[in-house]
Each structure stands twice: as structure tokens, then as C-alpha cells.
Amino acid sequence: MTRAESEPIDCRTAVQRLWDYLDGELDAVRLAEVTAHVERCAACSEHMQFARTFLSALSASRAEVADATALRARVVSALQREGFSSTLHVR
Numbered sequence: 001m002t003r004a005e006s007e008p009i010d011c012r013t014a015v016q017r018l019w020d021y022l023d024g025e026l027d028a029v030r031l032a033e034v035t036a037h038v039e040r041c042a043a044c045s046e047h048m049q050f051a052r053t054f055l056s057a058l059s060a061s062r063a064e065v066a067d068a069t070a071l072r073a074r075v076v077s078a079l080q081r082e083g084f085s086s087t088l089h090v091r
């Protein structure tokens with residue numbers, strides 16, 4: 001069966017998809033799954049807002065940011081301290 005409907009996902013999956021979501025790299029179904037989860041889950045909503053704020057700050061100051069990868073890693077570390085240590089994939 002190949003229904004193109006979103007399935008409920010857990011926090012681990014939502015966080016794993018966080019950066020892809022913000023980068024616009026998710027397909028429509030996965031995008032809907034993450035969106036639906038974040039709308040229901042206060043914890044993931046907070047993380048999403050944090051990451052989104054970070055990314056907009058990053059793009060606003062891109063000329064000054066020599067090493068975006070290091071900055072992203074710093075944000076990932078912050079998320080890990082909040083209990084997502086085993087779920088994040090650092091790119």
C-alpha cells in the first residue's frame with residue numbers, strides 16, 4: 001500500500017529530520033510528518049524555533065561567518081545537552 005499520507009512520528013525522528021526540514025530537503029510526506037509533530041509537541045517546537053532563529057541569524061551574518069559548520073556544531077551541542085544526544089546527525 002502506498003498511501004501518500006503522513007504517519008505520526010516520535011521526537012527522535014522529528015529531531016533527526018530537523019535540519020533537513022529547515023534546509024527544505026524533505027519530501028512532502030516527511031515534511032508533513034515533521035510539521036504535524038512540531039505542532040503537537042512543545043519540546044520539538046522549541047527546538048525548531050531555536051534552530052530556525054539560528055539559521056536566520058546565520059544567513060543574516062553570512063559574510064562574517066567564516067565557519068558555518070562550526071557554528072552548526074555548536075548548536076547541535078546545545079541540543080545534545082538538552083537530551084537529544086543519541087538522535088542528532090551532524091553534517
Ligand SMILES: [Zn+2]
Binds near residue numbers: 011045
Ligand atoms: Zn517531539
